[in-house]
Amino acid sequence: MPTPWTDSAEKVAVGGGPGTTSGASRTTYVPPHLRNRPPSSDPPAAAPVSYAGAAFRNDPQGYGGLPVGGSRSSGPENYRSGGGGGWNNRTGGLDRVREREANPFEDDIDTEQASEEQDNTGINFDAYEDIPVDTSGDNVPGPVNTFAKIDLGEALNQNIRRCKYVKPTPVQRHAIPISLAGRDLMACAQTGSGKTAAFCFPIISGIMTSSQFAQRPRAPRTAFPLALILSPTRELSCQIHEEVRKFAYQTGVRVVVAYGGAPINQQLRDLERGVDILVATPGRLVDLLERGRVSLQMIMYLALDEADRMLDMGFEPQIRRIVQQMDMPPPGARQTMLFSATFPKEIQSLAADFLSNYVFLAVGRVGSSTDLIVQRVEYVHESDKRSHLMDLLHAQRANGMDGKQALTLVFVETKKGADSLEHWLFINGFPATSIHGDRTQQEREHALRSFKCGKTPILVATDVAARGLDIPHVTQVVNFDLPNDIDDYVHRIGRTGRAGKTGLATAFFNENNASLARPLTDLMQEANQEVPAWLSQFAARSSYGKNRHGGGRYGGRDFRRDASFSKGMDYYGGSNVNYSHGASGAYGEAHGPVVTTDLLLSRLLTCDAVVNGDILELVQRFS
Numbered sequence: 001m002p003t004p005w006t007d008s009a010e011k012v013a014v015g016g017g018p019g020t021t022s023g024a025s026r027t028t029y030v031p032p033h034l035r036n037r038p039p040s041s042d043p044p045a046a047a048p049v050s051y052a053g054a055a056f057r058n059d060p061q062g063y064g065g066l067p068v069g070g071s072r073s074s075g076p077e078n079y080r081s082g083g084g085g086g087w088n089n090r091t092g093g094l095d096r097v098r099e100r101e102a103n104p105f106e107d108d109i110d111t112e113q114a115s116e117e118q119d120n121t122g123i124n125f126d127a128y129e130d131i132p133v134d135t136s137g138d139n140v141p142g143p144v145n146t147f148a149k150i151d152l153g154e155a156l157n158q159n160i161r162r163c164k165y166v167k168p169t170p171v172q173r174h175a176i177p178i179s180l181a182g183r184d185l186m187a188c189a190q191t192g193s194g195k196t197a198a199f200c201f202p203i204i205s206g207i208m209t210s211s212q213f214a215q216r217p218r219a220p221r222t223a224f225p226l227a228l229i230l231s232p233t234r235e236l237s238c239q240i241h242e243e244v245r246k247f248a249y250q251t252g253v254r255v256v257v258a259y260g261g262a263p264i265n266q267q268l269r270d271l272e273r274g275v276d277i278l279v280a281t282p283g284r285l286v287d288l289l290e291r292g293r294v295s296l297q298m299i300m301y302l303a304l305d306e307a308d309r310m311l312d313m314g315f316e317p318q319i320r321r322i323v324q325q326m327d328m329p330p331p332g333a334r335q336t337m338l339f340s341a342t343f344p345k346e347i348q349s350l351a352a353d354f355l356s357n358y359v360f361l362a363v364g365r366v367g368s369s370t371d372l373i374v375q376r377v378e379y380v381h382e383s384d385k386r387s388h389l390m391d392l393l394h395a396q397r398a399n400g401m402d403g404k405q406a407l408t409l410v411f412v413e414t415k416k417g418a419d420s421l422e423h424w425l426f427i428n429g430f431p432a433t434s435i436h437g438d439r440t441q442q443e444r445e446h447a448l449r450s451f452k453c454g455k456t457p458i459l460v461a462t463d464v465a466a467r468g469l470d471i472p473h474v475t476q477v478v479n480f481d482l483p484n485d486i487d488d489y490v491h492r493i494g495r496t497g498r499a500g501k502t503g504l505a506t507a508f509f510n511e512n513n514a515s516l517a518r519p520l521t522d523l524m525q526e527a528n529q530e531v532p533a534w535l536s537q538f539a540a541r542s543s544y545g546k547n548r549h550g551g552g553r554y555g556g557r558d559f560r561r562d563a564s565f566s567k568g569m570d571y572y573g574g575s576n577v578n579y580s581h582g583a584s585g586a587y588g589e590a591h592g593p594v595v596t597t598d599l600l601l602s603r604l605l606t607c608d609a610v611v612n613g614d615i616l617e618l619v620q621r622f623s
């Protein structure tokens with residue numbers, strides 16, 4: 001998606017093109033009427049008050065760098081001194097960017113009235129108050145309860161207010177201080193609980209106070225982003241880009257998105273104009289890296305959204321190529337943040353390769369938002385699914401939504417199935433559209449827009465829409481075809497019941513889904529949902545169902561605590577369970593012995609004191 005200032009742009013050095021003496025390396029857009037003028041001497045409109053930034057190990061000037069857990073009260077002089085970086089050198093360019101920067105909140109203002117009418121329930125963040133929070137790692141920085149207590153700087157705080165965020169969600173309360181202290185983070189928090197802002201705020205704040213912000217190597221056609229945010233789908237990348245544009249409005253931090261299926265030339269032009277934060281899908285990024293159009297050597301922050309998906313078999317090779325085989329600084333020299341609502345242990349184990357002395361954070365139960373999503377499972381034969389769906393849709397129409405446009409998202413397993421169901425709904429008088437991998441990017445974006453605005457209030461989708469998409473007013477998710485993996489179910493139903501609102505998730509279950517019975521039952525019980533007796537019977541009958549949430553009361557659990565997963569490394573630093581508004585407690589759980597796969601096998605073969613859970617562990621490892 002092009003950034004609004006990109007039309008008819010031209011590259012000039014930061015500081016104003018002709019007459020620039022700073023030697024700054026960024027490129028930025030200067031509108032035609034301002035070209036050939038001397039640089040402005042105006043101060044930035046919203047100069048930072050007391051940013052401290054992250055404790056970067058690759059911040060040679062020491063801008064904002066603080067010892068882990070240290071106080072964050074450095075004054076402006078901290079970022080004025082040393083190396084000539086920071087705000088002062090880029091004032092002129094910043095002013096110009098601001099002058100031309102389209103207001104990303106404009107759309108919100110246009111639709112504000114409409115959405116207030118639709119949204120009169122308000123955001124009920126009290127629903128998250130009692131959520132249990134579990135952190136582990138060395139010296140975990142404590143949570144904060146208000147944005148005011150987080151030192152993000154005035155410009156960012158103003159954007160937070162523009163977003164109407166009154167207080168941080170639990171994951172934000174915990175994750176933001178951890179990230180601002182410079183720590184790597186693996187964070188697991190419920191769908192719709194504000195993870196995007198949790199990794200974006202520290203990135204933007206850290207970039208603004210970093211010396212690298214103004215000092216970048218310059219190559220005519222190569223972009224040197226300071227932060228990279230990777231996500232698995234094009235639509236999610238676009239959504240994150242839109243969010244970051246809001247959070248970074250008038251900060252001078254430039255955001256570009258690059259994703260497949262869209263013309264690369266426009267994205268190349270956007271990159272040429274300068275980029276601080278690059279939001280990308282892995283495939284398109286690999287393309288850009290191979291063309292030499294992006295270098296990762298200046299990366300200070302790496303964030304993987306939907307990190308477990310990014311590291312599963314489909315994406316892992318591309319992620320390893322991007323993170324380990326190009327020019328990105330290694331763990332420890334960059335700050336890495338991994339976020340998802342689900343984090344299977346085997347993926348955690350893989351992810352540890354990308355992290356350095358990280359904090360693990362689990363907020364709430366996986367798969368539910370304190371019961372905000374009502375989950376229903378109905379037994380429906382394959383041949384009855386369509387008529388059953390029609391009943392649900394009729395009921396939704398009949399119940400009415402007090403004039404509000406209620407949206408229904410229907411998940412199916414195959415692209416062909418999506419096309420066919422969309423067509424069937426359409427000819428039966430239900431305005432529907434669809435999104436799946438066989439549609440062109442233009443068609444996908446059009447479908448999403450048409451769904452969001454309520455023109456076609458039913459969206460039939462494959463898993464391409466399962467993760468991350470934040471669409472207001474999705475009141476119902478229907479799993480017309482259930483997925484094979486319980487984590488996919490968690491993400492799918494998470495398209496409703498977001499940001500403290502309630503939602504309904506209905507699943508059609510039959511014999512074909514028998515393997516899901518047990519994890520589904522477990523998940524529903526964890527979330528205090530009513531489990532039908534017939535489903536419990538299915539669960540009891542079914543063979544071992546893959547329960548990836550094993551061991552944790554809330555689903556997410558640091559794999560380092562399970563010694564058998566520790567790959568021979570003694571790096572578990574302790575744990576701390578508390579409630580979202582509580583303070584950090586003591587650390588120091590005993591380190592467990594390292595149990596290797598070989599040891600597990602030998603115990604099993606010799607029948608020598610098979611430890612409870614070993615067999616389960618082996619099954620998990622080899623399944």
Ligand SMILES: Nc1ncnc2c1ncn2[C@@H]1O[C@H](COP(=O)(O)OP(=O)(O)OP(=O)(O)O)[C@@H](O)[C@H]1O
Pocket residue numbers: 123164165166167168169172189190191192193194195196197340341467468469470494495498499
């Ligand atoms: N502090 C806050 N106050 C009010 N609204 C918020 C706050 N933080 C985030 N939100 C809103 O909550 C919604 C969900 O946030 P977000 O999309 O980041 O969730 P998520 O945890 O990433 O979900 P998923 O796991 O599905 O990707 C968004 O509409 C966002 O604008």
